[in-house]
Amino acid sequence: MVPLPLKKACTTNLEGPSEEDQCSRPKDFDMRNRQLPTRLNSQVKVLALGTPESGKDILLKQMKMYHQGQYNQKELKSYRARIISFVIEAMRALLGRLSLLGVEIKEEDKQDALFVFQQSSSTHVMTPQLSSSIKSLWKSPNIPWRKFAKDDTILSFFERIDNLANPNYLPTTIDILRLPEKPETTEEYTFPMKILTLRVSNIRQPLRDPKELIPEFDNAELIIFVANLALYDQPSTTDGKINQLEETLIAFGSIANSLSHGSSIVLVLNNIDQFREKVAVTPLATCFPDYCGDHDANRAEQYVLWRFEQLSPQNITVYPHSIPPCDLSIIHMIYSVVKNSRLERSFADFGVI
DSSP: OOOOOOOOOOOOOOTTOOOHHHSSOOOTHHHHHHHHHHHHHHHHEEEEEOOTTSSSSHHHHHHHHHHSSSHHHHHHHHHHHHHHHHHHHHHHHHHHHTTTTOOOOOHHHHHHHHHHHOTTTTOOOOOOHHHHHHOOOOOOOTSSSHHHOHHHHHHHHHHHHHHHHTTOOOOOOOHHHHSOOOOOEEEEEEEEEEEEEEEEEEOOOOOOOOOHHHHHHHHHEEEEEEEEGGGSSSSSSSTSSSHHHHHHHHHHHHHHSSSTTEEEEEEEEEEEHHHHHHHTTGGGGGGGGTTTOOOHHHHHHHHHHHHHTTTTTTTSSEEEOOOTTTTTHHHHHHHHHHHHHHHHHHHTTTTTO
16 A cells, blocks of 8 residues: 555555546557566666664664565675674774863873774774773773763664674674774665665765765656654754754755755655653753643654654645654555655556546
8 A cells, every 4th residue: 555645645556447438548558558567667866865863774784684684704704794893983082081070080090092093993893902992991980971872772772792802793783783884985775675675775865965966866766855853852062052953954944945846755754753752751851941731741752753744845745754763664565655756657657547
């Protein structure tokens, strides 16, 4: 079933034409209709957009594993090197923040800190000395890590530093999902689905100026925009005057108004379960004063959806889909939207609609 869009879209009768319609069709319609599967059997370019905290990268990695199976040994070893580099860089960055927070590195920790700082940014081997230094710093009672090292990914890797240092260590699925991707890069995923092949480009560059993405928009058949609803009470990392959901709304509005006539957006409202839990404790009105629904999670979700709808031009069709993390139903929705859109255009070309 094709999901209902926010704005009314043209729909196609997929049960076939009536007898009266068949009599009014050109004689060569049946021959041209046989060409439809060939026209539909093609690759579809899809752009995946969202703020860095949207959960987009994790969602796409899960989709890849769902379609392509588990990672092979070569891929796992590549991820192992990336995880080790990430852990080293994370510790270096945290040590660099200590002075800004007024935390002095004690004499007994200085040797380990210096050794970590001396590591190259391209280091991807966890030697016994390096793992020992990172572990000693992380366990040091002199450094209040918990006050400013709040990233769950960093915490998870630091707590398992002995495991990462094991020469036989290979990343788990959770490790790979947790690993942040490099910013301002584009990665493509291919998802074969029946008669269509989705080629999803994961755009990681900042969304401050959508005009830079116009060449990408022109060639894309569908936009996936991922929004993390649970961040409504978290301040923006770039503008402390607004929260992260407001920042997401601004980015969505800029993108929607940069698209050409007739474009479609699949709006993924991610982390819906955590959003509903948080609304029961922290009312949405504390962050969006014009909201009047108190602790009602359903009304809160509808309000956020309405805010997205207000930012979308009339000539753009938006298909909303609320999901919890790890929900892969979105890929079937994407397929349905693309297939329906293709059918409508093909039937229009042949004079059927």
